[in-house]
Amino acid sequence: MEEKRVSSIISWFRQRFGNQRSDPERAESCSSSQCSPDPYNSSKDPSLNKPFPSNHQSIISSSSGHLPSSSSHTLPAALSSPFRWSLSFDLCVCHAESDKALAHSLTCFLESPAYALRCFLRHRDCSPGGAISTELLQALQESHCCLLLLSPGFLRDRWCQYQMQQALCEGPVSERIIPAVLELSYSELPPELRFVSTLNMNENPEHKFAQVYRTVISYLKDMSENGKMYQRDET
Template identity: 50%
Template sequence: MEENRASSIMGWFRQRFGKQRNDSDQVKPCPCSQTCSSGHSNTSSSVCSSSSSSSSPKSSISAKPSASDQPLPSVLSSPFRSSLRYDVFVCHNDADSDLAQSLASFLEAPSNGLRCYLQERDCPAGGAVSTELLQAVQDSHCWLLLFTPNFVKDDWCSYQMHQVLSEGPMSQRILPAVVNMPRSQLPLELRFLYTVDLNTNKEFGYTLVYKAVLQYLKDMSEKQKSSSASQTDG
């Protein structure tokens, strides 16, 4: 009889606590996406999370270096180039200001790195125009004369041209460029110089101007180095 009672008590315990254990072992449905089944274990949420993150697109495309990331020519760091404030003095008629600014913007772009002088931009307020002009001519390595029909009719432009010629006649420093006119209409004083033609392809002409300035800076920088070396040896 005692055995029956003990057996009855043990049966009651198994029935009572066995049911609670079975209830706690049931897993609630996964609240993530429909691809997750209700039979996931307790690690199902972390699995779903890692799965969703791995499905996102990867942004591992490396950016291509821009033109401004390319190193500038070494001559632009030379002592000779630093000896003057400007690389190019842009002489032009007032009616051609947009064209002059377009050319200066090309030469001064980060990928090119030149320094230009434009009278309307760089002449200080209150300064005497003729004095400031002469100072800018003397403080520039090269002089670009932007010849247009407006230029050849302008006495002020003619004055600037002769200031340039007096500073560096027969030199690489003078760069005539023609726009909207043939080369044959250049002033007689400049017809012996190589002329950049901007009539057909302005960007190509801008590139020629840039290369001409770099070549001048390179030639003069090397000449200065040779002169310094000769003096040292002597």
């Protein structure tokens, strides 16, 4: 009888917990499933099968491991404000082709249910057949904040340069602009951004994704509480 009782308990535990995944696995599944529409797929994009540099991998694994539980996490009030919904995106992520995997991972983190931001990625969200210059300018105009992922590849990409200059038209100290530096020295930064606070993606990378989130939320909160509606000059 005792053996049957033990066997029954073990069977119950297997049925109850056998199919549950570990927290990191749930976080990875969550982040990959939330990058819609049409997330990067390694079968479609071979570049995502390349190994990450050590600092990229650290950022990705750390961000996935620190997702708060969606059941206990309450989204900030700024995300339901009328000001937030006045534009299509919360963050425009400007990045070079060589940094696409990192930008994609950041976007998955920010778009997960725990954070629920709306991000724009050039290779994912541009309309096929549309003029690139028009698409990028419209993305900036329809985004509350803009993250510039400054890297050697960024400095060589003419479309990154175009988008950066468009973002800087309102001034390099705009609260909307979030410069994130990756593998660049101070002397290599664009002159317009050398006297602006930046996120160093090479140091303590596990905190940077969350810091980007807090910066966007702070901007939305300040603008919502002050009753300001951001207006851009039409060209």
